Amino acid sequence: MSTTREVRGGIDIIGVLDKMTVCGDTEALNNRAADRQYRQNLVDASRLLADRAFSDHEESAVRQAHAVLAKLYDWYFSLPSLEQANSSLESMLDDVREVFENAMIDDLVTRSDQDSLSTVPDDPQAFLPWYRQFISRHSASDHPFYRDFLENRATIPDVRFYLAQETVLDPRFDDILALLIRGTTGPEKMELVSNLWDELGNGTDADIHTSVFSETLDALGVTPAFIADNIILEATVCGNLSAALALSKRHYYRAIGYFGVTEYLTPRRFRSFVIGAKRLGIDKSAYRYHDMHIQVDARHGPSWFKNIVAPAVAREPGCAYDVALGTQLRLDTSTSYLNALQKTLDVDR
Incomplete structure (x- = not known):
């Protein structure tokens, strides 16, 4: 001591x-x-x-x-x-x-773009159409790190480096969902539970997502020592913000925006990872985790908006700003992370 x-x-x-x-x-x-x-x-x-x-x-x-x-x-x-x-x-x-x-x-x-949040509607009927447009306009929704770098140019060492960064959130996501479930009711609880059950492999040990993610790391030799030596600050920021929003109930409305857009963008991002992995001839065990999420999160992203975000705004119209702010924080920190990641890997060439 x-x-x-x-x-x-x-x-x-x-x-x-x-x-x-x-x-x-x-x-x-x-x-x-x-x-x-x-x-x-x-x-x-x-x-x-x-x-x-x-x-x-x-x-x-x-x-x-x-x-x-x-x-x-x-x-x-x-x-x-x-x-x-x-x-x-x-x-x-x-x-x-x-x-x-x-x-x-x-x-x-x-440091977030306050102007983009100035038009947040608190009308439940208007919120979701505005919200989808809000996400699609942000650079994080179609970042070139995935669409170009991972699909077309990344090497196997680049993929290993990328996976090391992803350890700041993926291994904790089931626990994060469990934390968000507290106190929810109705469609919000059911959607979060459904999401958590998928993370838990629908009751099949071999398909528990944290275990499958560990298999991905093992397949490419991404060890704890490698992660510790290669983690970048911007990835740590993303992991820290994710944990902060999940652990405190006072951040619940920000959290459902933050993790909702995370789920929404996952399928297109992971599809790029799988395309790049196949191009490199990487064994399927190294991308089974990503393949699973392309299908699962294609459902959970839109369902999160419909069953979690929309009911929250309908119940508490004043929370619309916090939901949008949480989304903005995720998009901004994700952009900073991906920019830094691509810059680091391009410099190393």
């Missing part, structure tokens, strides 16, 4: 989290959680780093802040040890997470 002096200095938040998240001493964790000064020092150090990252936009601080969030989300999406389950560790991690999460989202919202 870190000392109070180390925390107050704000020198190494990652180091502090490393020690806290592997600590198996329930009493030590609870003592830390009960130490108000320690927790305040931890929050103060977090705010210093978050300000440097998301207000001052210092490059090194941005990378550190996203590393902190990635570390936190690894913990939140994992089972705790028995000692941690009986401790107040989560309350301390919540303190840190809130600081970085709020700063990250506020920064992304500030």
